């Protein structure tokens with residue numbers, strides 16, 4: 007029989023996050039600080055709107071681009087948070103999570119051989135999606151001495167005449183790093199000078215702890231060069247509803263919608279009704295969750311300091327990224343032993359790119375009680391090393 011599997015797919019490594027979680031499921035009494043998913047339930051008034059839409063019999067496809075009401079709310083949201091105006095019909099469309107938007111943006115924009123700059127450590131999907139779109143991923147290694155921010159020089163160093171896209175993964179998963187306005191201004195200058203496009207993944211944009219998130223689309227000349235990606239999973243604790251969106255120039259949106267129309271048809275209808283409510287009346291819930299995340303973030307950082315685990319202070323998302331180099335183990339060894347000896351699961355930094363070696367990702371999307379128990383285990387583990 008001939009090989010049924012395409013080579014491009016076989017060569018892609020499965021996510022290093024999942025691998026650990028399969029082990030956790032089989033380990034009795036394990037505590038996991040591994041998953042990047044809010045521990046809160048979706049706020050009730052948002053769930054209610056989903057339920058109500060079902061009661062009303064709204065069980066049909068929506069337009070391929072999503073409910074007009076929702077696209078209008080998305081456009082209003084970006085206007086009020088970033089001061090940027092998007093046409094809800096031509097420049098906004100609703101996807102199955104930020105995940106689909108990342109995939110579509112890459113597929114719609116690259117030709118074979120185009121280079122896509124991907125700063126790492128970063129979310130696991132950019133590199134495989136770039137490969138599946140026949141592009142060439144070019145990795146930029148973010149450095150702890152720059153607080154894992156991306157610098158304009160790092161971009162310049164990797165730009166060639168084949169470079170087309172820069173992925174901007176901030177606030178960052180797994181480091182928690184954010185970009186300040188000045189950092190973005192320097193990057194925007196390079197992007198314009200080198201005629202690049204940006205895919206800005208701002209899924210953690212609501213979760214920043216040192217002032218408001220600034221989007222690169224708010225800088226002069228950048229709206230026309232950027233696909234802004236966001237979604238409901240993180241800010242509104244709606245991971246299972248599978249809803250995200252992309253905003254950008256009409257010409258690019260049209261091509262993205264075309265792929266979406268053939269591959270997906272439309273994002274889940276119930277979720278779209280719930281999301282309208284999230285954007286209209288969810289600000290207080292976001293704030294409440296954010297305050298709790300911040301409290302946990304500070305708790306973890308102070309615990310790391312107390313037990314002697316060096317960690318740069320991250321101001322975004324819900325992850326901390328301590329350095330474990332001093333223990334003379336690889337990230338994978340550290341995490342495997344921690345899980346085996348103390349039944350505590352965290353994710354090796356290498357799951358987010360080779361340059362994550364020497365770090366571990368600890369998620370604080372877990373209750374304080376869980377975090378306290380986990381820190382006891384981590385302290386015991388470290389004291390044995």
Ligand SMILES: Cc1ncc(COP(=O)(O)O)c(C=O)c1O
Nearest residue numbers: 103104105129179209237239250
């Ligand atoms: C940085 C980042 N982008 C995108 C996603 C995808 O999220 P979703 O598809 O649930 O919107 C995640 C999920 O963990 C993420 O961490």
